Amino acid sequence: MRRSQALAARAEKLFPGGVNSPVRAFRAVGGEPPFVERAEGAYLWDADGNRYIDYFGSWGPMILGHAFPPVVEAIREAAARSASFGASTAAEGDLAERIVACYPAIEKLRFVSSGTEATMSAIRVARGATGRKIIVKFEGCYHGHADGLLVKAGSGVATFGIPGSAGVPEEIAQLTLALPFNDLAAVEAAFEAHPGEIACVIVEPVVGNAGCIPPAPGYLQGLRRVTQKNGALLIVDEVMTGFRVALGGACALYGIDPDLVTLGKVVGGGLPVGVFGGKRVFMDQLAPLGPVYQAGTLSGNPLAMAAGLATVGYLQKHEDEVYARLERLSAAVAEGVAGAAAQAGIAMATNRVGAMWTWFFSEGPVTNYKEAAKSDTQRFGGFHRAMLEAGVWLPPSQFEAAFMSTAHTEEDVERTIAAARGAFQAQ
Numbered sequence: 001m002r003r004s005q006a007l008a009a010r011a012e013k014l015f016p017g018g019v020n021s022p023v024r025a026f027r028a029v030g031g032e033p034p035f036v037e038r039a040e041g042a043y044l045w046d047a048d049g050n051r052y053i054d055y056f057g058s059w060g061p062m063i064l065g066h067a068f069p070p071v072v073e074a075i076r077e078a079a080a081r082s083a084s085f086g087a088s089t090a091a092e093g094d095l096a097e098r099i100v101a102c103y104p105a106i107e108k109l110r111f112v113s114s115g116t117e118a119t120m121s122a123i124r125v126a127r128g129a130t131g132r133k134i135i136v137k138f139e140g141c142y143h144g145h146a147d148g149l150l151v152k153a154g155s156g157v158a159t160f161g162i163p164g165s166a167g168v169p170e171e172i173a174q175l176t177l178a179l180p181f182n183d184l185a186a187v188e189a190a191f192e193a194h195p196g197e198i199a200c201v202i203v204e205p206v207v208g209n210a211g212c213i214p215p216a217p218g219y220l221q222g223l224r225r226v227t228q229k230n231g232a233l234l235i236v237d238e239v240m241t242g243f244r245v246a247l248g249g250a251c252a253l254y255g256i257d258p259d260l261v262t263l264g265k266v267v268g269g270g271l272p273v274g275v276f277g278g279k280r281v282f283m284d285q286l287a288p289l290g291p292v293y294q295a296g297t298l299s300g301n302p303l304a305m306a307a308g309l310a311t312v313g314y315l316q317k318h319e320d321e322v323y324a325r326l327e328r329l330s331a332a333v334a335e336g337v338a339g340a341a342a343q344a345g346i347a348m349a350t351n352r353v354g355a356m357w358t359w360f361f362s363e364g365p366v367t368n369y370k371e372a373a374k375s376d377t378q379r380f381g382g383f384h385r386a387m388l389e390a391g392v393w394l395p396p397s398q399f400e401a402a403f404m405s406t407a408h409t410e411e412d413v414e415r416t417i418a419a420a421r422g423a424f425q426a427q
């Protein structure tokens, strides 16, 4: 029995589905998920010594590649001074200053330990600041697993949501409106149907959790205008896009000035960090200054601050070189595989923004979740398994984004395209 299989057999007894996060179980693509033993640069090695080119990068954080030496060294040094104090440190301010320099919309922020905590807290600030209860999210966008965000669209456009998970009471789901992404009229209709009741709109500015879906031209600016007009806060969830699509994320790329921003993934350099922040007038609603409560034992954890500082500091110092490389390599692999699909007569829609992209096995364009859902997920599963066999580890779902790191090389891209060619010929 392969060591991964033995580890999986044990994990099945210990963890629901054998995993600590559902997508890792490969249920969407089939096959047996390898257990990772170590990683370096662009590569993962599994428990049986097989090497893979990594295109999910821990779901976004590893933008500089795995075990990036400055990050490893920073964590090592911080660990020698104790892993956690539960008291304020200079490192929190050092990382916060770097974040504020990259995200002008953030005047004040709070560190938390996950993207879920960040979005959950940002929504509480919006409700506390406005005294309103209803929130708006978009189909296909994922913002973590807080109850009010695990909601599916209701029957009509402006009708309330229904629970997207067991355990979420309908009373909670009914405070969330789930609207189609890239449809500004739907948002305007929601505000007309619920005047004075909507606390905030939360959006993935480039959707990553339905696969990659870019905003239509003017859409994000439209959300800014409609929320401003109706006294609701705009929360831009940059947990995935932050420091990825640009150093200043989608806020910089699309020129938007939200009321609140959430960050995660890259900002922690692979350690658990979430951030929510924004305009001072809203953030000062938080305890101990104001009436909105939020807290966390490991918020601002020194090891996580050290990893985040080393990562964000490197991205800031080498911004031009880093994002030019990410753009070049991402374009090459996205277009190269799309070209191989076209040569094999396979329908594929490729969406990409910077160093995040998705190959949809779809006839038509993918501009919202309904169109993404028409993709041939069976064919994606076969593609994923064939690529894994060939030593290329793609995100194990049609509805996830692939990620590039600065550690990937042109040779890795060529090898990936060749593997895709082989996979398409075999399909």
Ligand code: KE4
Pocket: 021, 022, 023, 024, 059, 113, 114, 115, 116, 117, 119, 142, 143, 144, 145, 204, 208, 209, 237, 238, 239, 240, 241, 264, 265, 400
């Ligand atoms: P976490 O609680 O998983 O740190 O962050 C939640 C979150 C919030 N906002 C956005 C835009 C996100 O993409 C995420 C988490 N992303 C998924 C990947 N699609 C995490 C991977 C997983 O669930 O295992």
